[in-house]
Amino acid sequence: MRQKEKFQTTVAAVYDRRNFGVQTLFCSVLAAVALVATGCDTLYGVHREATVARLPDMQALKAKLESYPEIQEVKFREEHPDAKVITLTGLKPSHEAVYYFIYSGGEHVLGVLQFNTKDKKTVRYYQNCAQLGEPPPQAMIDATWPVMKNIEKDLIENFGLSEIPKTLRVDFVGVKNPDKESKRK
Secondary structure: OOHHHHHHHHHHHHHHHHOOOOOOOOOOHHHHHHHHHOOOOOEEEEEEEEEEOOOOOHHHHHHHHHHOOOOOEEEEEEEOOOOEEEEOOEEEEOOEEEEEEEEEEOOOEEEEEEEEEEOOOEEEEEEEEEEEOOOOOHHHHHHHHHHHHHHHHHHHHOOOOOOHHHHOEEEEEOOOOHHHHHHHO
């Protein structure tokens, strides 16, 4: 199976798992630990997350993503808080709206941009290039990493999410940080 197809299968699998209690898609090492704890594979790759003050305009953001020369395709999906999730104490409403952008381009650019809102008070931003069970190829990380950073720069400068740098957390699981690797060369 080609790497892009495998990634899309991983995205679909995590979407399915979300309906069974996983609250976020590719969110952080914490989510990866939760997946492992529930008997699922480890989530490998790069994960960026932050708390932001509000949601950006989704249509304007989709148009911006489509304008990047490195991105040839953007898929948008949203889920609303009427969904139910299984928790340790039973079936509960998720109280969460989730907005996903899955973007791809060329042979190696493949990422997920996501916003979660909980009770319209807390908004979490996530961006990932990840895969279940085994690390994505380093070439995919290397190609997607600068796109992720450019998207984040646009979110800060053009969409008013200036709090991202203050709350940003970046994790690399089973892959190398391209910024550190480029300094070694």
